[in-house]
Amino acid sequence: MVDVLTYVKQIQASVHEKDSHQQEFLQAIDEFMGTITPFLEEHPEYVAHNLLGIITEPERIVQFRVPWQDDAGNWQVNRGYRIQFNSALGPYKGGLRFHPSVNLSILKFLAFEQIFKNSLTGLPIGGGKGGSDFDPKGKSDAEIMRFCQSFMTELVKHIGPDTDVPAGDIGVGGREIGYLFGQYKRLKQYDAGVLTGKPLIFWGSLGRTEATGYGAVYFVKHLLADENEDFKGKTVMVSGSGNVAIYTIEKLQQLGAKVITCSDSSGYIIDEAGIDLALLKEIKEVKRERLTSYQEKRPSAKYIANDSVWNASLKVDFAFPSATQNEIDLEKAKRLVTNGVKVVAEGANMPSTLEAANYFIENGVHYCPGKAANAGGVAVSALEMSQNSQRLTWSKEEVDQKLDEIMHNIYRSCRDTATHFNQPNNLLLGANIAGFAKVAQAMISQGLV
The missing domain is CATH 3.40.50.10860 (Leucine Dehydrogenase, chain A, domain 1)
Incomplete structure (x- = not known):
């Protein structure tokens, strides 16, 4: 049987050859393949079943x-x-x-x-x-x-x-x-359960709107608890100004942090006094305006047009990229590390390039990948499915408590898996292996369909 590393590289090369023009997909494949070898060495039966070749093809x-x-x-x-x-x-x-x-x-x-x-x-x-x-x-x-x-x-x-x-x-x-x-x-x-994120009037779930942003903050809350730390007095950068960013900011502020940035596709805001969440919600959720309106109504704010918020050189403790994919490249990652960032938690999907993610990990930053940190949204979507199946509506407090518990379990799973493979600071490896292990076992049990 071919050795594990050679097998992983063969599958990786095969996907690159078949989908050479799909750069974002290849980036996700490369990130995953770069972490999975230790697990396959423990489970050579998955190599024998060519599980990587099967799982990288959509059904x-x-x-x-x-x-x-x-x-x-x-x-x-x-x-x-x-x-x-x-x-x-x-x-x-x-x-x-x-x-x-x-x-x-x-x-x-x-x-x-x-x-x-x-x-x-x-x-x-x-x-x-x-x-x-x-x-x-x-x-x-x-x-x-x-x-x-x-x-x-x-x-x-x-x-x-x-x-x-x-x-x-x-x-x-x-x-x-x-x-x-x-x-x-x-x-x-x-069929009430055919879509999630529905308005409350026809079987949507309380807490779904806030779930992705809140969940990212809960993930870091549990990480900080491991180090006897919390959010009080910490300074935070957030990118984006949509649903994820807004509710990330809301929960960060509730837990005592000061958020000093947000952004949209036209530029970004720096507000050293702390983002005015009520004003941001009015502009983005009610009036659907650009962030230039925030600056006009907030004397402490500075607006920088046509630039990435991650080009700002600001001393911060934590960063929550919550806009879109590949917003943080290697150069921006280096700037964040230079400016003292200790945690990068992804509210968006793959907002850090692979080079940036590896740089964070290599430099001792707690890098919380999107597949773990922003799982709160889909978690509450699944809770919405459960409520629809039961024809019940749970209180916002009940949903929020379940969300916090789920994010705690996700963090512990990533942490413990990374520790098991002697890479305790590599939550990317922990997330990939912990997520893959369960799917792999199910696929084998079902006859690799």
Whole structure:
């Protein structure tokens, strides 16, 4: 039998050859492959079954056209996708992203990451992802409704409460989920559990809006507790100003930290007095304005246009990248380390390049990868599925307590796995191996289907 390292490199090379143009997917593959060898050395039976070759191929990829009519009566068309990557642990689960950058590579990377993220939650959900290159920005509610209805007219053929349960992601919030759910209901039937992230009025879950941001903070809370530390008096950088960033900031402030940055696609804010969360929510959640409006109403704030917040040279304790993939490269990682950052917790999916992640780990920074740190969103989505199945609604406090417990379990699983393989500071290795181990066992038990 071929040795483990050679086997891993062969699979890695094979994926690169087959999907050479899918850079984001290859990045996710390389990150995973770079950590899995120690586990396979303990479990050579997985090499014999070629488990890596099987798990790196999606079970199903669905691509379809989405025709829709704009307010001027013109017909437009976008591409729609659903990647059903792995169902070993349960129905496919993962969000829908509506953004001009969406392509097959990005959705495959997100779906591949989702396999292990969902496994880490300990809940019965497989990995999937989907979306469209449709851009909701600048569109009227009527245009978004017509697009969502057209998108669901095709997607309905491939999803169901026990088959594939999409949720929201970038560009898909409660409004979009509502339109998608309404069209599903018209075409099929009322299945409360077919989508998560629903508005509360039709079986959404309390606490789902806050879950990803809160969960990232809870993950770090438990990490800090191991070192007899907490958030009080700490200074934090956060990127983004969407759902994840806003509720990351909210929970950080509740636990005593001072957050001094946020950002959007046009630039970033530095507010040394601490981000005014009420103002940020008004601008982003109510008025849907750019961050320039924040500066206009907040004398202590400075706005820097057309630049990344990670180019700012600020002395901070913790960083929570919560915007999008690959926002922190090696140069930005070096700047953060120079400025004293002790923890980098990813609220977004793969916001650090592989070089940046490795630099954090090599320099003693607690690097908390997205597949672990931002698993709170999908965890509460799975709790929403449970409530829908039982026809019950849990209190916000009950959901939040379960979220905290799940994030504590995820942290401990990553920590203990990394320690077992003699790399106690490598939570990336811990997350990858802990997530993979459960999926691998299920796949073997099911006959490698």
